[in-house]
Amino acid sequence: MKKISKENLTKLFAAICEEASLILPLKNNGMTNFALWSEGDEVDLDTLKTVKSAKDAFFPQSETLYNCHREDGKLKISPGERMDENFVVFGVRACDKRGFEVLDNVFLSDPVDSFYKARREHGTVVALACHAPEETCFCSTFGIDSAEPGADVDTWFVEGDLYWKANTEKGEKLTARLSDLLSDADEKAVEEEKENIRSIMKKLPYAGITTEGWGGEAEKEKFDSPLWEELYKPCLACGTCTFVCPTCQCYDIKDYSTGEGVQRYRCWDSCMYSDFTMMAHGNNRTSQMQRYRQRFMHKLVYYPANYGGMFSCVGCGRCVDKCPTGLNIVKVIKAFSKKEDK
Amino acid sequence: MQELVKRAKELLADGTVTRVLGWKKGDLAYNPEPAFFENEEALSEFVYDSFCGANLSKYMIEASKKEGKTLVFLKPCDTYSFNQLLKEHRVLREKAYIVGVGCAGKISAEKMKEAGISGILEVEGADALNPSETLKVKTLYGDKEVSYKDVMLERCHVCKGKDHMIYDEIIGESRDTLDGDRMEKVREIEAMSPEEKFAFFQSELSRCIRCNACRNVCPACSCRKCVFDSTKFDSAQKANVDSFEEKMFHVIRAFHVAGRCTDCGECSRVCPQNIPLHLFNRKLISDMNEFYGEYQAGADAETKGPLTAFTQDDIEPSEARERG
Amino acid sequence: MPVEKEFRPKIVAFCCNWCSYAGADLAGSSRLGYPADVKIIRVPCSCRVNPMFILRAFEKGADGVILCGCHPGDCHYSTGNYYARRRMTLLFSLLDYLGVEEGRTRVEWVSAAEGVKFSTVMNEFVDKIRSLGENVRLGDLRCKN
8 A cells, every 4th residue: 555645636647647647537618527737737636527428539429440541542541549548447337347348248248349458458547436426426236346446456535645556467576666756654543534435435325225126137127118109208319328327338330521532430329319229221210109118128238138237327417417307327226116115 | 487488388389380389398497498298288287487597499490391380488598589580581470479578687507517506406595587696505415505597597687678579468577687798798709819818718718618519509590501511511511620611610700690680698507617608709799780780689579680781981991900 | 910821711601591502603693703712501591590509509510600691671481580680689799708719709780682792791701710820719629530
């Protein structure tokens, strides 16, 4: 266990930047999002949840796959750049860190996504324990311990210090590189902080939410439920929930005409959108009810069916915070368990 | 609130309406959702408090396609949107039974969090018609207090007024919440240099995640298929690249609703990144008022909007520029 | 700011079929010159021009966009240019508000008989855009390569 005082954090960031780029929560006009750090930026490690999750670090909202353009009368294709520099993502919460694992299952299994893989290989995740969980949090539902994220490096703020513990080889390497700035510390303060966090987690309004009854086996029963017809109604069909979500991984591939060539890029897609999975024959989900059902079925039924029971929700609560009409995955889970009670 | 439920039950019972469009209790202290209630039993979950900011008029487009009348609860500012939809033949008057509800300004959890309150468990004093000046908030981290005005939605500080523009009956009295000038920020931006203006909007719009919440919540954005949803259009509705796309989206969206936007403020309320989108709409409103005479979209369902009318001696674009 | 000699602006001119396009024709047949930087797009009426056309032109690399239509009162369809006038007034004002340099956009009424005016307007406009330089604020970065 190491530590560094809060005042020296800027020095720490600068030291990280000597050999890697650094992505961490920055505040811009009052809103906090993960972004590339440079000296003088307003770092915000107090806000519990960034608006967008940290998934951009590995799976950016939009990235170029290849460019093609004409050169000497011939078509020339140049592939998009894969990440080839080390970077550090700092201040990731336990839920977002689990989110990366959810994405790993999808992008690192065959066929491997080389863009994602390159980022994963070059990225070191420094997680930050949640000092003050909020009422919208329910990560414990998915067995996540917000007091001990288990990333490459875990950190805790206790009073004026940031405690630092490396968990993996990557983490050790980073720690060794920063050893001049980090001093040895004992674990007592951190143990207390962990206890404190865990006791708050137990008091949260969503503490009792369970995924009982969900999972791959429930497919038919859940799919055919008449409840969806009721639940989807206020949905505006915007993509807020999907774009702030740490685990939503659907994307679209599009061509952009640059005048002299074509840029093929991929960008996040949202199953809430009417043109999601649009094909030549049209769309296989034609109503908003079907699209709404798809989102939750994917998170709570299809994904666990495909990946050994792991749910594709990490309980970060961003959809609870951000839905313009007050819908969210917890309301869906609750609605189904209420029905089963009857 | 009980009065609203009682009236809704009466109207359901005597067959005047077949369903009720209102707000349903959320699972937290502050997240009610718009909802259709089909029967008396369902109304037990009805709620109307200070968090019911959602403008229900757009849901009337769908409700107008259904059998029978829908009772809809509209706050004063929502009635402008309803009128505008009526003008554009997107909703049917005969399918709506409008109960104008009183409003004392709406608040949001987002604003409370901005004010530094997190872990909200219970909010006391968020009564729809008669809220306390100071809200008592029970949080995970102790009891807090916050002034109602400080957590009110931006649009309520520049409230259009207490009067309902269209209704069948009114329940509850509204309260004056106006304490600002809605064009203040617009003037401030107008006074900036082009470089400053560009930097300002760049910094705001670069946060846009293209979730389309602003568009989808907007009662004026009622096209069946949005131009930004076209598959033939290579600036997709969802790509977010740090270039011109977001600006194009927001400029075009503001322009498409110009003369039809009632300044209901929903776009800014729902933006997950808190982008002050109303600044575009208000600039257009301010220009239209100056160039073509005072006009409030949705004040009635008949008057032609400034972009569907003209006079022979309208100002020329070049003259307008000199003035601005 | 010194203007680099090589800078050849890309100018898009939307011209209404009935007046301004004929005006451009007249300029041509009268041998009145205007820079080749101006690319004319013929539209049936000035009110055919959706604000999106203008933004798209900028997005894809135009440095200036000008809209030419019949003089107010002379519209082939009676009223089209009156609507166009209101739209452009508001759009240009909104673009100024966004911090786009004034002068990148312009509206001019050019009749079929005004070959001289067409030529003068285009020369003026191109000069103006040359002095403003390349359009950075409204262009899509992806089109810059």
